[in-house]
Amino acid sequence: MTVYDLHCHSTASDGTLSSSALVARAARQGVHCLAITDHDDISGLAEARQAATGTSVRLVNGVELSALWNRRTVHIVGLFFDAGSSALQEALAAVRAARHQRADAIARALAQTGIGGALEGARRFVTNEALISRTHFARFLVDRGHVSSKQKAFDRYLGQGKPAYVPPPWPALADSIGTLHAAGGIAVLAHPGRYPLTDTAMRRLLSEFRDNGGDAIEVFSSSHTPPQNERFVEYARFYGFKASLGSDFHDPGESRIDLGALPPLPLGLVPVWSTQ
Numbered sequence: 136m137t138v139y140d141l142h143c144h145s146t147a148s149d150g151t152l153s154s155s156a157l158v159a160r161a162a163r164q165g166v167h168c169l170a171i172t173d174h175d176d177i178s179g180l181a182e183a184r185q186a187a188t189g190t191s192v193r194l195v196n197g198v199e200l201s202a203l204w205n206r207r208t209v210h211i212v213g214l215f216f217d218a219g220s221s222a223l224q225e226a227l228a229a230v231r232a233a234r235h236q237r238a239d240a241i242a243r244a245l246a247q248t249g250i251g252g253a254l255e256g257a258r259r260f261v262t263n264e265a266l267i268s269r270t271h272f273a274r275f276l277v278d279r280g281h282v283s284s285k286q287k288a289f290d291r292y293l294g295q296g297k298p299a300y301v302p303p304p305w306p307a308l309a310d311s312i313g314t315l316h317a318a319g320g321i322a323v324l325a326h327p328g329r330y331p332l333t334d335t336a337m338r339r340l341l342s343e344f345r346d347n348g349g350d351a352i353e354v355f356s357s358s359h360t361p362p363q364n365e366r367f368v369e370y371a372r373f374y375g376f377k378a379s380l381g382s383d384f385h386d387p388g389e390s391r392i393d394l395g396a397l398p399p400l401p402l403g404l405v406p407v408w409s410t411q
């Protein structure tokens with residue numbers, strides 16, 4: 136049986152392992168096909184490709200795009216694209232610039248709650264100068280003892296509706312799908328169970344994602360409970376989406392599920408890799 140893991144993060148975004156260390160860990164974990172899907176950045180892929188050469192791991196190009204649907208953040212995993220696409224590279228650079236502006240605003244909001252020095256503090260956890268994320272602020276807040284865990288940093292400060300939440304200026308969902316298609320890739324709705332939507336709103340998201348050319352959804356994710364996995368298997372069938380799966384691994388200490396540790400896709404679904 137071929138083991139797939141098509142969602143994880145390296146130091147090119149908010150993971151703590153380099154992309155070559157991720158490839159080595161994937162090999163140890165028995166992963167045969169791996170996608171490293173950094174947030175809005177593909178600079179780790181070249182190193183990963185070199186590291187995978189001569190190993191049992193087949194690497195496919197991956198990225199996780201931040202997008203907006205109905206003023207909410209949704210994540211789109213892009214797979215199998217041409218990493219040399221200028222349309223993709225320009226879109227990613229624009230999102231990274233927006234991330235820097237949002238980081239300034241997050242730091243100002245934290246200062247208002249009495250937490251100073253947050254931008255410099257978060258930057259100490261940044262491993263790719265081009266890419267700053269809320270995870271880096273969360274690690275700073277834990278390090279300084281303001282909260283006891285990364286999750287609490289989101290629950291108290293950084294999550295939607297909390298004092299340091301800054302509405303993110305991401306591209307619209309349809310534009311992100313278009314960018315991936317322009318680069319010859321496919322668009323996968325990441326961890327759909329993580330979005331706090333009613334069932335009606337979830338159906339609307341899935342319909343609009345499909346109508347805008349979305350190709351697949353992650354049915355198995357470390358963000359999902361077992362009932363959510365089952366629910367998204369059903370939705371993949373109902374809407375005619377291909378199926379993907381990924382651990383969303385970030386860090387050996389922080390992540391609940393290791394690389395390659397999800398169960399295989401159930402029979403009857405069309406896997407994203409079936410046409411590659």
Ligand code: AMP
Binds near residue numbers: 201268269294
């Ligand atoms: P950003 O893309 O900068 O808004 O940050 C999003 C990242 O923060 C996600 O990819 C997760 O790694 C992390 N994250 C978001 N929400 C939470 C949460 N509620 N608990 C823990 N980590 C989270």
Ligand code: MN
Binds near residue numbers: 149174270
């Ligand atoms: Mn992340």
Ligand code: MN
Binds near residue numbers: 199210325326
């Ligand atoms: Mn995500």
Ligand code: MN
Binds near residue numbers: 144383
């Ligand atoms: Mn992710």
